Amino acid sequence: MEHRLDRIKKQLHAQSYKLTPQREAIVRVLLEREEDHLSAEEVYLLVKEIAPEIGLATVYRTLDLLSELKIVDKINFGDGVSSYDLRKEGAKHFHHHLVCTECGSVEEIVDDLLEDVEKIVQNDWGFQVKDHRLTFHGVCRVCQEITVKAT
Amino acid sequence: MEHRLDRIKKQLHAQSYKLTPQREAIVRVLLEREEDHLSAEEVYLLVKEIAPEIGLATVYRTLDLLSELKIVDKINFGDGVSSYDLRKEGAKHFHHHLVCTECGSVEEIVDDLLEDVEKIVQNDWGFQVKDHRLTFHGVCRVCQEITVKAT
DNA sequence: TATTAGTTTATAATTATTATAAATACAAAC
C-alpha cells in the first residue's frame, strides 16, 4: 500500500500538486476499499474515521483532481450517484464492469477486451480512442443459480 | 414516423399502459430528434412547444416508463445529466457512443461490436449479459483535422 | 350516475454537487 501511495504522490508532484494530509487520507481509503465502488459520500464517511475534520467539499475536490490525473475513474452506474474507482496499477484504460440487475453486485473485468473493437472504431470511424467505459448489465453467476433452484 | 409511433403505442398497450396525449407528444419529440441525446429538461422544453400545458414531472415519469419498456435508453455521459436515447428499430442492445473530449460531440455506432466480447463474458465469467453500455472517449475526425492544421 | 383506477399538474422536498468567502497551512524570500 505504501508503494502505491508513493506512486500517487509522485504523480501529484509531477503536476505540482501536493499530497496534503486530507488527500492522503482519501487515497488511503480508496486503496483499502479498492474492490468497492464508493460514492463521494461513502468516501467522506470512511475518511472521517481517520481524519474527522475533513469536509465533504474537500472529498469532492480531491476525487475530481484524482480523476483529472487518471488516478481514479469516475463512473455512473445509472442511479444518479457517481462512483470513484481506482485505476489498476499501470492500466492504460479503465477496466470493465458487470452489474447484476438482480442483486446489484458489481464485478470487475481487468483484462482489456476491447482492443479489437477499438481498432475497428479507429479505422472505420476515424475516431481516435483515448479511453472507454464498458458496462454489462445482466445476471451474475450467483443469481443465475438461485433462479435455477427456484424453478 | 406514424409507423414507429404505432409500434410504441402497441408496446405500451401490451403492458396495459395508455398512450396519453402527453406521452404521445414526448414520443414525437424523441422521434423528431432521434439523432440527438436530449436531457429531460430539453425534452420538456421541446414538448412544451407542441403541448404547452405539460409538466416537468410528467416528462420524467414518461421517460422513466419508456426506459422500463426499453423504448428509450437512459445514459449518463459523465456530466451529471441523464440523456434519453431512442432504441433503434428492432435493436436488441443499446447502441454505442463516441464522445469527443475536444468538441463534446456525440456520434453513434449502431452496429453491435460486442458480440464476441459478450461471448467471452458469458463463458469465462459466467455472467448472463442482457444489455450493455459502451462509450469511447477520444478525438473525433473533425477535431483531429483541426489539430493537424494547427501544427 | 356513481365509482374506480390511472394519469397529470403544480408544488414542495430531497439529493448530489458546486461555488464562495474566510481561515489555515506551508514553502520561499528576506
Add this chain to the structure above:
DNA sequence: GTTTGTATTTATAATAATTATAAACTAATA
C-alpha cells in the same frame, strides 16, 4: 525567524437534477 504569497481547506450557501405529494382530471366500468 519572520514575512509574504500561494495553494488548500473548511463551513456554508447556492444550484441543479430528480422525486414525492396531494389535489384535480380523464376515461372506462358497474
